[in-house]
Amino acid sequence: MHSDRAPLGLKIAAAAGLLFMHLPILLIFVYAFTTEDKSYQWPPPGYTLKWFGVTWARPDVWEALSLSLRVAAISTLIALVLGTLCAAAVARTRFFGRETISLLVILPIALPGIITGISLRSAFNLGDIPFSFWTIVLGHATFCVVVVYNNAVARFRRTSGSLVEASMDLGANAFQTFRFVILPNIATALLAGGMLAFALSFDEVIVTTFTAGQQQTLPIWMLEELVRPRQRPVTNVVAMVVVLVTFLPILGAYYLTRGTESVAGQGK
Amino acid sequence: MTTAIAFRRVSRHYGEVRAVDAVDLEVTEGEFFAMLGPSGSGKTTCLRLVAGFERPTAGEIEIFGQPCSKVPPYRRPVNTVFQDYALFPHLNVRDNVAYGLMIARVGKAERHRAAEQALEMVALPGYADRKPSALSGGQRQRVALARALVNKPKVLLLDEPLGALDLKLREQMQVELKSLQRQLGITFIFVTHDQGEALSMADRVAVFNEGRIQQVGRPEDIYDRPETPFVADFVGSSNVLPPEIVERLTGHRAHASLRPEAVRLQPGGHDAQVVELAFLGAVTRLTLKMEGQALTALVPKGQALPEKGSTVQIGWDNDALHLMGSRDG
Amino acid sequence: MAETAAHHPAPRGPVDRLSDLLWRRQGLLVLLLILPPALWLGVIYLGSLFALLAQSFFSIDEFSGLINYEFTLRTYGELFRAANLDIILRTVLMAASVTIAAAVIGFPVAYYAARYARGRWKALFYLGVMLPLWSSYLVKVYSWKLILAKEGILSWLFETLHLTWLLEAYLSLPVVGGNSLSVSWTGTFLVFLYVWLPFMILPIQAALERVPPSMLEASGDLGARPGQTFRHVLLPLALPGIVAGSIFTFSLTLGDYIIPQIVGTSARMIGQAVYQFQGTAGNIPLAAAFAVVPIVIMGVYLYVARRMGAFDAL
Known part of the structure; x- marks a missing residue:
């Protein structure tokens, strides 16, 4: 235990844990090419590329994808503004209710998603608000704030407070200081937070089922396929594409914040 | 002579804490002025009040005769060198130095030229393209200085600017700062907790303790004629004798300061016990006990040293014993 | 060289004036920063959460299947x-x-x-x-x-x-x-x-x-x-x-x-x-x-x- 070589048992356990986390996702990639279209047979009886073409020609998949992308874009934008404002207020100053604000930001992901979902739905019911694009965005932006907030608040803490003073000392007013000093220093953290928020929104299903009404985001489309499989091969292809699409912002966020602060433990 | 900075009964309170308490002070144009005191004595808060990062709870600060409680930092004719330098990490050295000019809408070519000149002035030419993270502590300090001076402030504020440097670099920078100030003729206000630094560089020194000014004066006056026991003790670790002993010695009932280097081993003087000896190089420091009162004496190298625990006789010149007012430290 | 703009004591325009106000009243700045997220989360999220909580104190009429909007702990009893x-x-x-x-x-x-x-x-x-x-x-x-x-x-x-x-x-x-x-x-x-x-x-x-x-x-x-x-x-x-x-x-x-x-x-x-x-x-x-x-x-x-x-x- 004192040496810097890990015991064999630990090595095996750690490797097994990692494999457990990755093998199932890799399996998806194999199934996307199977010729079998009625069951989940393993090993696949044959391999084909034809389902990619079939999926490409499906308007319902495209519509769901487009809705998901639009929702994620708008929700991320709202979360960026709200999360940054909140982080700026909490990181820079001590004020009454500061702890409460942090808790309020974290609550939407700390509580199970179904509670956020059903709360929003009953509020829409009480307020006679019909389901729309914006009811989905409302829910998504609410739980995306925390991701941006966490990234921004960590960066604000690392950025020396005297930078702001130095800028004002050198003649810059509050707005110039924001533009020339604060924004450049938090930009990568915001970009990382925004990417994660995008991934989170793009993938969200639990809250969305309560706020979407008859609209279909890509995850809702997938959920229906899961509950009542009708188009297994198309689902396989969509699942693989979703994995690839969400990996990009995650890797991007990782490289942006690497070596500065961890994006760990931010949860979903 | 014009008054550059004036404090008029300035206080800064944080709830119950009186960081600065009814301070009156005038700094003359062209002066190298030091604010000296232990940490938490209010000296840095005073500097921040002048810069505009803090606002007084009561009183008024005037900069060249103009009240400025309502003037934000970005419109005051002062610039600051920060303790942690506060260089902008996303800008290279040139853009850091040119920042103030950029904000003031000076053209790119002109402000770059000015930045290069300022860097030359602080003996840092050729570093313009580096990022602050690629500089040493001493180099960052020079950039911070150039960044402030390029704006031609009427008053330059320096917040413990040499605190993070090692001894040798610090001594070198002390000399450079002093000559820079002479050359530019700008008023410097310099905050430090190092009395040696304050005494060697400043034209005048204000000694702070617990939010109040204890004494303002030329370094020689502060050193030779401390007005309070705190000043005597803080500036050069003078012996402070209590009124009872001073009364027996001189007939006056008051605190008195007695410099350690003025205490001599002198047969026929006052009896004192040697408690401790510490070899300091050029001198040896004796810790003595006289009539129950601890005293330090500095004995130059080459003189015979007493044994630890022995009793010696000590004395001093009459004018070495400096009586102080009743203000407490 | 001319004095830089940092040395002019008067505000230079409405933006500067607003910045001055924020400098003088630090509390206002914090308030402006915190207001949008606090409103969003406080009204939309907490509001919905309370709407949900309130519902749990109502009950459902077993015959008509309609919600009976009267305070009761019966639902919790269930x-x-x-x-x-x-x-x-x-x-x-x-x-x-x-x-x-x-x-x-x-x-x-x-x-x-x-x-x-x-x-x-x-x-x-x-x-x-x-x-x-x-x-x-x-x-x-x-x-x-x-x-x-x-x-x-x-x-x-x-x-x-x-x-x-x-x-x-x-x-x-x-x-x-x-x-x-x-x-x-x-x-x-x-x-x-x-x-x-x-x-x-x-x-x-x-x-x-x-x-x-x-x-x-x-x-x-x-x-x-x-x-x-x-x-x-x-x-x-x-x-x-x-x-x-x-x-x-x-x-x-x-x-x-x-x-x-x-x-x-x-x-x-x-x-x-x-x-x-x-x-x-x-x-x-x-x-x-x-x-x-x-x-x-x-x-x-x-x-x-x-x-x-x-x-x-x-």
Whole structure:
């Protein structure tokens, strides 16, 4: 235990844990090419590329994808503004209710998603608000704030407070200081937070089922396929594409914040 | 002579804490002025009040005769060198130095030229393209200085600017700062907790303790004629004798300061016990006990040293014993 | 050179004037910063949450099926009916098993990553946990539907190894078994474990990163065997991380309704009950009362976790 070589048992356990986390996702990639279209047979009886073409020609998949992308874009934008404002207020100053604000930001992901979902739905019911694009965005932006907030608040803490003073000392007013000093220093953290928020929104299903009404985001489309499989091969292809699409912002966020602060433990 | 900075009964309170308490002070144009005191004595808060990062709870600060409680930092004719330098990490050295000019809408070519000149002035030419993270502590300090001076402030504020440097670099920078100030003729206000630094560089020194000014004066006056026991003790670790002993010695009932280097081993003087000896190089420091009162004496190298625990006789010149007012430290 | 603009005492325009105001009144700045997020979260989120809570104090008229808007605790009383208590108990049990299993499997990964992995390996481990954490929830569930299917890879594996009898023996067990893995309690458990495992690893790793290796060496130096060092030094220091991770695994399992719906038995969990009562059954008061259960459980859990210092590891 004192040496810097890990015991064999630990090595095996750690490797097994990692494999457990990755093998199932890799399996998806194999199934996307199977010729079998009625069951989940393993090993696949044959391999084909034809389902990619079939999926490409499906308007319902495209519509769901487009809705998901639009929702994620708008929700991320709202979360960026709200999360940054909140982080700026909490990181820079001590004020009454500061702890409460942090808790309020974290609550939407700390509580199970179904509670956020059903709360929003009953509020829409009480307020006679019909389901729309914006009811989905409302829910998504609410739980995306925390991701941006966490990234921004960590960066604000690392950025020396005297930078702001130095800028004002050198003649810059509050707005110039924001533009020339604060924004450049938090930009990568915001970009990382925004990417994660995008991934989170793009993938969200639990809250969305309560706020979407008859609209279909890509995850809702997938959920229906899961509950009542009708188009297994198309689902396989969509699942693989979703994995690839969400990996990009995650890797991007990782490289942006690497070596500065961890994006760990931010949860979903 | 014009008054550059004036404090008029300035206080800064944080709830119950009186960081600065009814301070009156005038700094003359062209002066190298030091604010000296232990940490938490209010000296840095005073500097921040002048810069505009803090606002007084009561009183008024005037900069060249103009009240400025309502003037934000970005419109005051002062610039600051920060303790942690506060260089902008996303800008290279040139853009850091040119920042103030950029904000003031000076053209790119002109402000770059000015930045290069300022860097030359602080003996840092050729570093313009580096990022602050690629500089040493001493180099960052020079950039911070150039960044402030390029704006031609009427008053330059320096917040413990040499605190993070090692001894040798610090001594070198002390000399450079002093000559820079002479050359530019700008008023410097310099905050430090190092009395040696304050005494060697400043034209005048204000000694702070617990939010109040204890004494303002030329370094020689502060050193030779401390007005309070705190000043005597803080500036050069003078012996402070209590009124009872001073009364027996001189007939006056008051605190008195007695410099350690003025205490001599002198047969026929006052009896004192040697408690401790510490070899300091050029001198040896004796810790003595006289009539129950601890005293330090500095004995130059080459003189015979007493044994630890022995009793010696000590004395001093009459004018070495400096009586102080009743203000407490 | 001319004096720079920093030396003009008068504001230069409306923007400067506004900036001056913010400088003079720091409180106003904070207020302006905090107002939009506080309004959004306070009105939209908390408002909805209270709307939900309020509903739980109403009841449903059994004959008309309409909501009776009068304060009553009757709906909460219904939670204590045997069938409903069963649902709650089953869910809490599942959450607890998932949490324990995740801690056991996650610890070695976190420990290796924190203590031994260096350089490229460290980055690899980090991404190795982050990618599954952030990759699509539904895709992850879907992959297990493929794995656990009767004709899927797991059955094939048992068959290839000539161990089909073992799988069948296991499936014939009461409670954990079932017709096939995809409709068994074990299946639900495996999917939960898989989906929430990264949420356990990251906080444990964060806690372990803060344990200096010299501390473990000191323990060994003082004569502790590796097992003793683990029990008396490493585990107590990692505990806040484990508790922090368990907040995620516990909370997420309590509220999930999709996993047990797709993989598992017909016996419901809290999430499914909430979903069905508010949807097909139209009994919103009872759904709301059910939704309060995880909130209360998590409230207690967070309170205990906070006292154990778990929030420092988040």
